[in-house]
Amino acid sequence: MKKVFTAVLASALVLAASCDSKENTAKGNFNQEETALGESLATAFGHMQGAQALSNFKRYESMMTEQQRNDFKKAEFVKGLELVLSTDTANLAFLNGVQQGLQMYGIFMDKNLGVPVDAKSIVAAFSEAYNCDTITQADIVKYNSEFEAVMNSVRAKADAKAEAEARETPEAKENIAAGEKYISERLAEGFQKTESGVAYKILNPGEGDKVTDKDIIKMTYVGKHLNGEEFDRSMGDTPTRSSVANLVRGFQDGLFQLGKGGSAILVIPGELAYGAKGRGPIGKMETLVFEVTVNDIETPAN
Incomplete structure (x- = not known):
């Protein structure tokens, strides 16, 4: 409005x-x-x-x-x-x-921010700043930084609350149980597990240094639901170029096991993938399976 x-x-x-x-x-x-x-x-x-x-x-x-x-x-x-x-x-x-x-x-x-916001408090603070005789760029930067810091805290609190509530939905609980069962079965077959909880099977460790969160990589991949149905893949034979830091946490942890040319199967729990909100065809707290190959690794000079 x-x-x-x-x-x-x-x-x-x-x-x-x-x-x-x-x-x-x-x-x-x-x-x-x-x-x-x-x-x-x-x-x-x-x-x-x-x-x-x-x-x-x-x-x-x-x-x-x-x-x-x-x-x-x-x-x-x-x-x-x-x-x-x-x-x-x-x-x-x-x-x-x-x-x-x-x-x-x-x-x-x-x-709905999850916290009470009083209009009188806003007006009082507005008047305090507005009624000054002068204002410097440093003052503006200071107030902007203060607002961003508080707003980030409010958003984090609201996101955490929404995440906790979403975890309690029947869909999320069902997906968590299915994911835990699937990972348990893969571990019994010889998959390894990262400290964070990603199950993985190395098909080819690759060469040289392992991927880090500072790198930019080129990769080919296929993303699947636990039933084997694909929900995403790289474009044909053309590798996808991406900053590792921009990928979901579980995908990062799996990539850290690979060098250039390496490939693996990753089983990523929902909490390390798209969480309780899900995304598009991905359900709340859904465990995902990725087959990924690291075609190239670029480490920025700085």
Whole structure:
């Protein structure tokens, strides 16, 4: 809904900026023809913006929860619109403050962060920074860094909570049990196991130094579900080039066992793959099987 509000406010600010700074043009002396033309303009502008606002609302309505849809009242929307458009257009500071507030609200106030966020605390901190006589680039960097640090902590907490909740779903529990059984069977067949929990079978150890998390590699691979069905593979005979650090933890741990030209079968538990969220065709906490060959290893000079 942020775009809907912002579009309306942007239009309001354009109108405000075009008016005389001391007098609202609606209060001027106009003849009948000018008044009629102004009314036509107001009606046409209102229809255009109202239709666009409804179009935007319908576009985002499918993304809203049922509670959000029930809470969103058109009458309240129009009331807010009227409040801004009826404000003395000479007071651009107020209008820009409204716009700033809506932008800040859209950043995270309407999101479930898992922690309480008090609007009064935001305003107090905003005023403290905004009412200073001067601001340096160092100040901006400092405040940005502080925000990022706290926001990262909030995200980490929210992600951990979501991960824990997802692990308790029937799908996740079923996949965890199936993965543990599969890995146990592979270990009985002679597979080895990393400290992290990845089961692997070396088909060819390769040559030279082993892969590290600093390397960029070229590899060919096939990814499979436990039933043998493929969900991903490299493009034909063309190796995929990737930074090792960008791969999931379990895949990294398997690659660390190989040198250039090496190949292996990796069985990666869900917690070391795509976790409780899954990804595309990959289920929550699903254990995955990869057949991988390291075609080349590039170690950056720095």
